[in-house]
Amino acid sequence: MTSVTAAPGGVDADAKSEAPPSRAGNPWGYILRKIGLFLLTLWAAVTVNFILPRLMPGTPADAALARLAQNGPVSEATKAAIEAQLGVPTGNLFEQYIQYLGQVVTLNFGVSYTFYPQTVSELVSTALPYTLVLVGLVTIVAFILGTLLGVLAAWKRGTWLDTLPTVGGAFMSAFPYFWTALLLLFFAGYVWRLFPTSGAYGPTATPAFTWDFFVDALYHAILPAVTILITSLGGWILGMRNTMIPTLGDDYVAFAEANGLKPRTVALRYAARNAILPNLTSFGLALGGVVGGSILVEQVFGYPGVGYLLFNAVTNQDYPLMQALFLMITLSVLVANFIVDILYGVLDPRTRR
Numbered sequence: 001m002t003s004v005t006a007a008p009g010g011v012d013a014d015a016k017s018e019a020p021p022s023r024a025g026n027p028w029g030y031i032l033r034k035i036g037l038f039l040l041t042l043w044a045a046v047t048v049n050f051i052l053p054r055l056m057p058g059t060p061a062d063a064a065l066a067r068l069a070q071n072g073p074v075s076e077a078t079k080a081a082i083e084a085q086l087g088v089p090t091g092n093l094f095e096q097y098i099q100y101l102g103q104v105v106t107l108n109f110g111v112s113y114t115f116y117p118q119t120v121s122e123l124v125s126t127a128l129p130y131t132l133v134l135v136g137l138v139t140i141v142a143f144i145l146g147t148l149l150g151v152l153a154a155w156k157r158g159t160w161l162d163t164l165p166t167v168g169g170a171f172m173s174a175f176p177y178f179w180t181a182l183l184l185l186f187f188a189g190y191v192w193r194l195f196p197t198s199g200a201y202g203p204t205a206t207p208a209f210t211w212d213f214f215v216d217a218l219y220h221a222i223l224p225a226v227t228i229l230i231t232s233l234g235g236w237i238l239g240m241r242n243t244m245i246p247t248l249g250d251d252y253v254a255f256a257e258a259n260g261l262k263p264r265t266v267a268l269r270y271a272a273r274n275a276i277l278p279n280l281t282s283f284g285l286a287l288g289g290v291v292g293g294s295i296l297v298e299q300v301f302g303y304p305g306v307g308y309l310l311f312n313a314v315t316n317q318d319y320p321l322m323q324a325l326f327l328m329i330t331l332s333v334l335v336a337n338f339i340v341d342i343l344y345g346v347l348d349p350r351t352r353r
Contacts, residue, residue: 146236173234284340
């Protein structure tokens with residue numbers, strides 16, 4: 001007589017093996033859904049970026065014509081020539097929309113009013129590497145360092161290893177970007193003369209892929225980088241510590257400790273892996289805001305990044321440059337959120353349901 005082995009819950013093993021896999025076990029459907037949502041949101045952002053400037057009164061050439069009119073009357077022929085030179089769109093709204101989509105695909109956003117005759121694409125391609133290297137790398141370093149210090153503070157709660165990072169993090173996060181930047185600029189730049197006070201490289205340096213230029217650019221980026229690191233590190237420490245402390249009381253952490261696992265393994269692979277999800281969301285938003293989140297710091301230090309470029313575009317009513325930068329900021333946020341969604345599915349399979 002053949003015996004039948006029952007699976008837990010009263011379901012036999014054969015029936016359990018024939019059960020269809022759960023959606024949490026198949027990540028491809030989850031990824032495809034996120035890609036579809038990303039493309040839909042991107043299309044909506046591009047469309048809104050097209051509509052908003054056209055809701056403003058006047059045409060993109062009005063600001064240039066207003067400056068020209070200060071010296072005397074402007075003829076219709078001069079007005080038509082300026083509009084053609086600046087690339088003012090023609091045709092009905094639908095034709096302009098199709099033309100705009102073509103410009104987005106080809107990265108052709110016209111000519112900048114502020115930095116004429118340079119094109120918007122040239123200006124952005126020149127400023128973007130400085131912002132990505134400065135703000136992007138510092139944001140990643142601050143996130144990794146702050147998360148590890150938050151894990152240490154939560155694991156060693158009640159000791160000096162908890163008090164020092166938390167008190168220091170709360171103290172640093174209380175200072176705004178511009179105040180810290182001005183403080184470092186005054187003491188380290190003007191009083192002690194340890195670092196340069198403005199620019200991304202020296203007046204005699206030429207941008208090139210050489211070791212001398214890399215060292216010079218790194219030297220000029222120290223003060224802006226330290227400013228961003230000081231003001232952002234405390235938030236990552238406090239956020240990770242506060243989300244990890246409740247996790248340490250869960251049953252699976254106690255079970256892992258009872259099995260004799262090393263404290264580092266329990267802290268990192270069990271407690272921190274689940275507690276990091278809220279911090280990961282904040283990191284995605286911070287990483288998405290890298291392109292436009294450095295306006296004050298770059299303005300204080302005269303650093304020629306995207307934030308400095310955006311400030312000049314808004315100040316001078318440079319609509320083509322503003323439109324391209326706003327679209328870039330939106331795209332960076334969408335890409336960062338998409339990456340965070342994928343990481344969520346990897347770290348917590350329950351989110352794929």
